[in-house]
Amino acid sequence: MRKHDVVIVGGGLAGLRAAIETSREVDTAIISKIHPLRSHTGAAQGGIAAALGNETPDSMEEHAFDTVKGADYLCDQDAMEILINEAPKNIYELEHMGVAFSRTPEGKIAQRAFGGHSKPRACYAADWTGHTLLHTLYEQSLRQKMTFYDEWFALSVALVNGTCAGVTALDMKTGRIEAFSAKSVIFTTGGYGRAFKITSNAAANTGDGLGMFLHAGLPLEDMEFVQFHPTGLYQHGILVTEGARGEGGYLLNDKGERFMENYAPEKMELAPRDVISRAMQTEVNEGRGIGGSDFLHIDLRHLGKEKILEKLPQIHTLALDFVGVDAITDPVPIQPTAHYSMGGLPTTIDGNVISDAKNTPVDGLFAAGECACVSVHGANRLGTNSLLDAVVYGKQAGIAARDHAKGTQFVNFPDEHLREVESDVASLLAADGKESAPKLLTNLQNAMTQLCGIYRVKEDLELCIERVKDLLERFQNIGAADKGRIFNTELIDTIQTRNILEFSEVMAVGALAREESRGAHYRTDFPKRDDKDWLKHTMAWMEDGKIRLDYKPVTITKWEPQERKY
Numbered sequence: 001m002r003k004h005d006v007v008i009v010g011g012g013l014a015g016l017r018a019a020i021e022t023s024r025e026v027d028t029a030i031i032s033k034i035h036p037l038r039s040h041t042g043a044a045q046g047g048i049a050a051a052l053g054n055e056t057p058d059s060m061e062e063h064a065f066d067t068v069k070g071a072d073y074l075c076d077q078d079a080m081e082i083l084i085n086e087a088p089k090n091i092y093e094l095e096h097m098g099v100a101f102s103r104t105p106e107g108k109i110a111q112r113a114f115g116g117h118s119k120p121r122a123c124y125a126a127d128w129t130g131h132t133l134l135h136t137l138y139e140q141s142l143r144q145k146m147t148f149y150d151e152w153f154a155l156s157v158a159l160v161n162g163t164c165a166g167v168t169a170l171d172m173k174t175g176r177i178e179a180f181s182a183k184s185v186i187f188t189t190g191g192y193g194r195a196f197k198i199t200s201n202a203a204a205n206t207g208d209g210l211g212m213f214l215h216a217g218l219p220l221e222d223m224e225f226v227q228f229h230p231t232g233l234y235q236h237g238i239l240v241t242e243g244a245r246g247e248g249g250y251l252l253n254d255k256g257e258r259f260m261e262n263y264a265p266e267k268m269e270l271a272p273r274d275v276i277s278r279a280m281q282t283e284v285n286e287g288r289g290i291g292g293s294d295f296l297h298i299d300l301r302h303l304g305k306e307k308i309l310e311k312l313p314q315i316h317t318l319a320l321d322f323v324g325v326d327a328i329t330d331p332v333p334i335q336p337t338a339h340y341s342m343g344g345l346p347t348t349i350d351g352n353v354i355s356d357a358k359n360t361p362v363d364g365l366f367a368a369g370e371c372a373c374v375s376v377h378g379a380n381r382l383g384t385n386s387l388l389d390a391v392v393y394g395k396q397a398g399i400a401a402r403d404h405a406k407g408t409q410f411v412n413f414p415d416e417h418l419r420e421v422e423s424d425v426a427s428l429l430a431a432d433g434k435e436s437a438p439k440l441l442t443n444l445q446n447a448m449t450q451l452c453g454i455y456r457v458k459e460d461l462e463l464c465i466e467r468v469k470d471l472l473e474r475f476q477n478i479g480a481a482d483k484g485r486i487f488n489t490e491l492i493d494t495i496q497t498r499n500i501l502e503f504s505e506v507m508a509v510g511a512l513a514r515e516e517s518r519g520a521h522y523r524t525d526f527p528k529r530d531d532k533d534w535l536k537h538t539m540a541w542m543e544d545g546k547i548r549l550d551y552k553p554v555t556i557t558k559w560e561p562q563e564r565k566y
Contacts, residue, residue: 001413003181004029004147005405007167009154009209010188011036013130013387014369014394016137018186021398023146026405031149031169031180033204033492036138040190040202041390044130045241045314046114047122048094048391049384050087054108058119060084067385068559070116070272071378072519072529074222074537076555079349079374083385086392091123094391099136101125102311112311113246116272116382116566120246123384127241127314130387153492154208155425157185157216157365158417162355164365165411167212168421172492175485177422181413184364184401187212187345187353188394191370193226194441194496195504196338197449198237200229209371210506211499213345214542218355218362219550220503221373222343222538224510227381227520228454230276232337234295236322240315240334242383244300245269247311251276252297252331253288259296264566271566274380274520277336281454290333297331336454340381342520343507344373346539351397357539357552364404364411368397375537378554379519428494429485433477437490437497440471440478444501447471452508457524461512468505475501506540509547514538531561 006022008015011032022028030036051063064084068075095101095109102110102124113120125132151172158165158179166181189209193201210220230251231240245251251269253259263279264271271279284294300308300315305328308316312327319325319332345367346354351374353365369390376389444467451464475498482490516530517523536551 001179001181003410005182006184006186006401007031007180007182008186008188009167010190012039012188012190012369013041013134013137014390015188016141017391017394018188018368018398018401019141019146020137020144021395022402023144026402029147029149031152031154033151033153035150037134039134040205041134042131043200043202043239044387045127045239046243046246047112047124047129047384048091048387049117049121050091050123050388051121052088052091052109052111052123054104055111055120058121062118063121065559066117067382069564070380070382072380072564073535073561074378074518074554076375077557077559078555080376081557082349083376083389083392087388090391090395094133094136097136097140099125099132112243113270114383115242115245115270115276122243122246124243127243127312133387154212156421157212158414159216159362160411160414163363163411165413168418170425172487175488177425179413179418181410183405183408183410184366186397186401187367187371188369189371191341192500192503193338193341195445195448195500197445198232198335199338200232200237200239201338206496206500207503208496208499209345210503214502217541218353219346219539219541220343220506221346222375223503223507223540224514224538225342225379225520226338226507227273227340227342228277228336229273229339230280230336231298231334233318233322234333234335237337238318238322240298240332244298244312244315247307248303250299252299253283254290254292255288259283267566272380272382275566277454278522280336295333295335298334299331300327301329301331340386341370342377342379342381344371347372347374349374350400351393352400357550366397366401368393379521428491429480429483431478431480433479435474435477435479437478437493440475441497441500444468444471444504448504452511455522455524456511458512461508464508465505465512468501468508472501472505502542506547510538510540510549513549535561
């Protein structure tokens with residue numbers, strides 16, 4: 001048994017920002033299945049949003065309205081206002097920590113345009129923004145007293161009468177399973193794009209926190225809302241930052257047309273991601289993909305070599321390395337890629353996890369970052385609001401968890417919970433079935449991409465649910481070739497695959513139930529937004545192997561829903 005006042009599960013941007021707050025006053029530990037510097041935050045390229053007004057006059061009111069409109073009015077506006085109002089302060093805190101933002105000629109933090117934003121407010125570090133933030137916060141965390149459990153795989157969260165007692169985790173180096181007793185636990189386990197075949201997400205983004213919550217009897221919120229980024233490198237899904245369009249890149253079809261003029265004539269390539277992804281998929285479906293294929297082009301050539309190498313050096317390198325294209329001389333092949341999860345672990349504006357549609361908090365349990373659903377992004381996230389969410393709500397959750405830990409005592413960690421987890425892992429190691437995790441995962445990714453992707457319809461979603469249920473049934477016949485415990489990556493893959501299968505069913509069930517089109521969720525059989533029946537958040541539980549849905553209202557403070565045009 002290990003004891004810490006605060007245990008943070010996940011070592012990315014949100015987790016590190018939370019830890020910097022908690023470790024100043026209470027004993028803090030971070031459990032991470034990979035080294036924090038390998039967290040997916042490092043893949044974020046384009047920027048972090050704040051209404052600084054360094055390029056053109058801007059205001060927090062405008063940033064807020066852009067976010068609400070981009071969210072298709074499903075975000076909780078009280079949480080969103082905290083995000084926007086805290087943005088400038090957090091940017092300057094990051095700058096003072098050492099983040100090397102790109103600069104204007106006057107020496108101010110440079111800002112560029114991004115999709116769905118009415119003003120250039122993306123603060124950036126070339127196209128390495130997430131990488132720069134992650135390294136800076138990790139350096140800062142090393143200055144403070146906290147314990148890192150790198151290459152420890154979290155397995156479960158333990159609840160005792162509605163209070164969090166801690167978590168269990170597997171030491172990948174030894175195979176030993178231990179209980180971590182904590183006064184406060186913060187989940188910052190990231191997104192779950194690995195449920196799809198083509199994704200910008202790292203291999204580690206398997207939604208482990210979601211799986212743990214479902215097994216603990218806790219709900220997930222708005223899981224049907226998954227954002228497809230318009231510009232992933234063809235066949236790889238590796239991100240081509242929205243900053244490439246913010247710097248002036250064009251999207252072209254097979255005829256060489258800037259086709260966005262037919263879909264979002266005012267915003268063109270800087271329309272929100274859901275709008276552009278659907279436009280791209282429509283171009284492909286109607287035969288205007290490059291050479292009649294399933295990809296389109298982003299053209300940066302007119303920006304010139306100097307600007308590309310100064311503002312988009314990583315994109316230039318990625319295009320060369322992965323698709324063999326020099327963006328200075330040729331257009332880059334792209335296709336929509338599963339990118340961001342608007343849904344996740346439901347929380348209050350303080351990051352406190354809730355257990356029902358009435359916002360009842362779970363004592364001592366918090367969440368932040370992409371795994372959480374506050375909800376500040378609603379049905380569709382604007383670019384550069386994700387890093388902002390991780391920083392602002394990582395800090396919020398850290399403060400709340402710290403204060404909770406200072407004012408309470410440890411809850412006795414239940415021995416039977418640890419025994420149940422050990423028994424589950426032992427059964428997976430002893431399994432001698434014919435199914436393998438990689439095969440099941442590939443089948444799942446194909447089903448989710450084909451049947452629960454950019455465009456959705458009842459028949460496809462029903463078939464998707466059938467296939468996921470079949471895969472869950474097949475999982476019961478899983479086999480384990482590696483019976484050892486030391487760095488058993490097969491065991492980790494198996495547990496991750498189970499997590500993905502379980503929350504993917506939640507995604508498909510929620511998408512089938514939501515008979516409207518809103519943000520990233522587009523039903524071809526219900527193509528209109530329906531505020532009368534569907535201006536509400538989906539809450540989902542796994543009970544006796546079945547998914548139960550409930551709903552809770554959206555918090556509206558000042559921006560009433562209106563038609564969304566670009």
